[in-house]
Amino acid sequence: MxxxxxxxxxxxxxxxxxxxxxxxxxxxxxxxxxxxxxxxxxxxxTMQPGSGVRTIGGMYAVVKEVQDDSVLLEVAPGVHAYYAKNAIGVVLDDEEYNRIVHGVEPEKDDDLPEAPEDVSSLTGAPDDDATEVDLGKAKGSADGDDQDGTATK
Missing domain, CATH: 1.20.5 (Single alpha-helices involved in coiled-coils or other helix-helix interfaces)
Structure with a gap:
C-alpha cells in the first residue's frame, strides 16, 4: 500500500x-x-374589551370579549363575530382606531410651532411686493425685434 x-x-x-x-x-x-x-x-x-383591532384580513373591529384561544369582536354596531386570537394582526390605540375608522383627527398640540400661511419666506421665493425683472428683449436690440415680437425697421 x-x-x-x-x-x-x-x-x-x-x-x-x-x-x-x-x-x-x-x-x-x-x-x-x-x-x-x-x-x-x-x-x-394585551387585548382588553374595548380595544380597537385590525385583523390579518384588514377588518377593523372592537374587542368585546377575550377568551383563551378566541376573541369576540364587534365588527359593526350590534354585529358580533368570533375570531381566533391568531387572526388579530394589530391592537390599535384609541387615537389611531378613531382616526382610521371614524375619521377623527387627534387634537393639535399647542406647543408645536405652526407653519406660516405664506411659505415663500421658507423657500426664498420672491414676495408679491418685490420688483419684477423683465427678461424680454429691449427695443432696438441687435436683431431688430421689439418686446412684442414684431420686427422693426
Missing part, C-alpha cells in the same frame, strides 16, 4: 465554509422569526 499524503486525510476547510455559513444563516433566520412570534403573542395578550 501507498502511504497517505498529509493533505489526503484532512478535509479542506474551503469545502466546509459554505456549509458553516448556511447553517449560521438558518439559525439567525429562525431566531428572528421566533422573536417576531413572541412579540405578536405578547401584543395579542
Amino acid at each position: 501507498r502511504p497517505l499524503k498529509e493533505n489526503q486525510d484532512t478535509v479542506d476547510i474551503g469545502l466546509l465554509l459554505p456549509f458553516i455559513i448556511l447553517i449560521g444563516a438558518m439559525l439567525l433566520m429562525t431566531r428572528s422569526a421566533k422573536n417576531k412570534q413572541r412579540a405578536a403573542a405578547q401584543m395579542r395578550d
Whole structure:
C-alpha cells in the first residue's frame, strides 16, 4: 500500500465554509422569526374589551370579549363575530382606531410651532411686493425685434 499524503486525510476547510455559513444563516433566520412570534403573542395578550383591532384580513373591529384561544369582536354596531386570537394582526390605540375608522383627527398640540400661511419666506421665493425683472428683449436690440415680437425697421 501507498502511504497517505498529509493533505489526503484532512478535509479542506474551503469545502466546509459554505456549509458553516448556511447553517449560521438558518439559525439567525429562525431566531428572528421566533422573536417576531413572541412579540405578536405578547401584543395579542394585551387585548382588553374595548380595544380597537385590525385583523390579518384588514377588518377593523372592537374587542368585546377575550377568551383563551378566541376573541369576540364587534365588527359593526350590534354585529358580533368570533375570531381566533391568531387572526388579530394589530391592537390599535384609541387615537389611531378613531382616526382610521371614524375619521377623527387627534387634537393639535399647542406647543408645536405652526407653519406660516405664506411659505415663500421658507423657500426664498420672491414676495408679491418685490420688483419684477423683465427678461424680454429691449427695443432696438441687435436683431431688430421689439418686446412684442414684431420686427422693426
